[in-house]
Amino acid sequence: MSEDKKTRLFEKDLDKITETLTQMGGMVxxxxxxxxxxxxxxxxxxxxxxIRDDAEIDQKEIxxxxxxxxxxxxxxxxxxxxxxxxxxxxxxxDLERMGDYAESIARQALFLSKKPAWRPLVNIPLMADIAxxxxxxxxxxxxxxxxxxxxxxxQRDEEVDKMQSKVYKNLLNDxxxxxxxxxxxxxxxxxxxxxxxxxxQSTNICEEVIYLVTGENVRHRENITLEDSSS
Amino acid sequence: MSEDKKTRLFEKDLDKITETLTQMGGMVxxxxxxxxxxxxxxxxxxxxxxIRDDAEIDQKEIxxxxxxxxxxxxxxxxxxxxxxxxxxxxxxxDLERMGDYAESIARQALFLSKKPAWRPLVNIPLMADIAxxxxxxxxxxxxxxxxxxxxxxxQRDEEVDKMQSKVYKNLLNDxxxxxxxxxxxxxxxxxxxxxxxxxxQSTNICEEVIYLVTGENVRHRENITLEDSSS
Numbered sequence: 001m002s003e004d005k006k007t008r009l010f011e012k013d014l015d016k017i018t019e020t021l022t023q024m025g026g027m028v029x030x031x032x033x034x035x036x037x038x039x040x041x042x043x044x045x046x047x048x049x050x051i052r053d054d055a056e057i058d059q060k061e062i063x064x065x066x067x068x069x070x071x072x073x074x075x076x077x078x079x080x081x082x083x084x085x086x087x088x089x090x091x092x093x094d095l096e097r098m099g100d101y102a103e104s105i106a107r108q109a110l111f112l113s114k115k116p117a118w119r120p121l122v123n124i125p126l127m128a129d130i131a132x133x134x135x136x137x138x139x140x141x142x143x144x145x146x147x148x149x150x151x152x153x154x155q156r157d158e159e160v161d162k163m164q165s166k167v168y169k170n171l172l173n174d175x176x177x178x179x180x181x182x183x184x185x186x187x188x189x190x191x192x193x194x195x196x197x198x199x200x201q202s203t204n205i206c207e208e209v210i211y212l213v214t215g216e217n218v219r220h221r222e223n224i225t226l227e228d229s230s231s
Numbered sequence: 232m233s234e235d236k237k238t239r240l241f242e243k244d245l246d247k248i249t250e251t252l253t254q255m256g257g258m259v260x261x262x263x264x265x266x267x268x269x270x271x272x273x274x275x276x277x278x279x280x281x282i283r284d285d286a287e288i289d290q291k292e293i294x295x296x297x298x299x300x301x302x303x304x305x306x307x308x309x310x311x312x313x314x315x316x317x318x319x320x321x322x323x324x325d326l327e328r329m330g331d332y333a334e335s336i337a338r339q340a341l342f343l344s345k346k347p348a349w350r351p352l353v354n355i356p357l358m359a360d361i362a363x364x365x366x367x368x369x370x371x372x373x374x375x376x377x378x379x380x381x382x383x384x385x386q387r388d389e390e391v392d393k394m395q396s397k398v399y400k401n402l403l404n405d406x407x408x409x410x411x412x413x414x415x416x417x418x419x420x421x422x423x424x425x426x427x428x429x430x431x432q433s434t435n436i437c438e439e440v441i442y443l444v445t446g447e448n449v450r451h452r453e454n455i456t457l458e459d460s461s462s
Contacts, residue, residue, distance in 0.1 A: 062448060069317055076307045086300055089317060090324055168417075175406060175413045182406045182413070186399075189417060190424060217293060 025139040031102035039109040050106035057099035134202035150206035160199035256370040262333035270340040281337035288330035365433035381437035391430035
C-alpha cells in the first residue's frame with residue numbers, strides 16, 4: 001500500500017463513519033419514500049429509479065463495511081469505540097436490507113401500475129411516513145447516542161404494527177367483497193409487510209443504540225399476540 | 232474483572248466463535264422446521280414452542296455478539312481474522328432475523344390452526360426444506376471457508392424464488408375460486424414470503440463467505456424481474 005493511501009486511510013475516523021452512515025440512511029429514506037410515491041401515483045419511472053438506485057445503496061454498504069474494518073484494523077479501538085464501530089456495521093447491514101424492502105415495494109408498484117387503478121391507498125402511505133421517520137430518527141439516536149430518541153422510535157413501532165393489522169384486515173375485506181380485488185390486494189399485503197419490517201429494523205437499531213449507551217438490553221420485547229395474522 | 236474471568240475470556244478464540252455460531256445455526260434450522268411442522272400438522276403446541284424458544288435464539292445472538300467484540304478487543308486480530316470475526320457478527324445478525332421469520336411462521340400456524348383445515352400445503356414444506364438446507368450449508372460454507380458450497384447455496388436461491396412465485400400464483404387462484412380461501416391463503420402468502428427471505432439471507436451469507444475467501448464481490452446480483460409480484 002502506498003504511503004499516500006495509508007495516510008488517507010488513517011484520516012477515516014469515527015466521524016467519517018458516522019457521516020457516511022447518515023448518507024446511507026438518507027439514501028434508504030429516499031428509496032422508501034420514492035417507492036411509495038411510485039405506488040401512489042402509478043409512476044413506473046419512479047419505480048424503476050428505486051430499483052436502479054438500489055445498486056448504489058448496495059455499493060455504499062460495502063464501502064462503509066470496508067471503512068469500519070479498516071478503522072478497527074488500523075486504530076485498534078478499545079471498548080466504547082469498538083462497540084460503536086461494530087454497531088455501525090450492524091446498522092449498515094440493517095439499512096441495506098431496508099433498501100431491499102424499498103426495492104421490493106417498487107417492484108410491486110411496477111406490477112400494480114399494469115393493473116386497473118384502484119381506490120386511494122391512505123393507510124399504506126401513512127405507514128410509510130411513520131416508517132421513514134423511524135429510519136431517520138434511529139440514525140439520529142445513533143449519531144447523538146440519544147436514548148430518548150431511541151425510546152421514542154420504539155414506541156412508534158407499536159403504532160406501525162397496529163396500522164399494519166388494520167391495513168391487513170381492510171385488504172382481506174376488499175378481497176372478500178370483490179374477487180377482482182384479490183390480485184391487487186395481495187400485492188398490497190406484501191407492501192405493507194415490507195413497511196412493517198422496515199419499522200421493525202429501525203426498532204432493532206434503536207435497541208442497539210440503547211445497549212450501546214446504557215449497556216441495558218432492551219432487545220427482543222414480546223410481540224403483541226393479537227397481530228398474529230398480519231406479521 | 233477477576234483474573235479467572237480474564238483467563239476464560241482469552242480461551243474464547245475463533246474456534247469457539249465458529250462453534251457457537253454453528254449452534255446458533257442449528258437452533259434457527261430447528262425453529263424453521265418446527266414452525267413448518269406446526270403449520271402442516273396444525274400443532275399449536277409446536278407453534279408455541281417456536282415462539283417461546285425464539286427468546287433463546289435472541290439470547291444466543293447477544294452472547295455471540297459480545298464474544299466477538301471481546302475477541303477483537305483482547306486479541307486485536309489483523310486483516311484475515313478480523314474480517315472473519317466481523318463476518319461472524321453479520322451472520323449472527325442474519326441468523327437472528329431468520330429466527331424471527333420462523334417465529335412469524337409459527338404465529339401464522341397458530342392463527343391457521345383456529346381456521347377449518349385446508350388442502351395439503353405441498354410446496355410450502357418443500358420451500359422450507361430447501362430454505363433450511365440453505366441455512367445449514369451457508370454455515371458450512373462459512374466454517375470451512377468453502378466457496379463451492381457457497382455458490383451451490385446461491386443457486387438454490389433461484390429455485391426457492393421460482394417456487395415462491397408458483398406458490399403465490401396457486402394461492403391467488405385458490406382465492407379467486409372460493410372466497411372462503413382468502414383468509415387462509417393470505418396467511419400462507421406471508422408464510423411463503425418469510426421462507427423466501429430466509430433463503431435470501433442465506434444467499435447473503437454465502438456472498439459474504441465468497442467475499443471473505445476470494446475478496447471477490449458477488450453480492451447483490453440483479454433480481455429476476457419476472458418475480459415482481461411475489462417478492
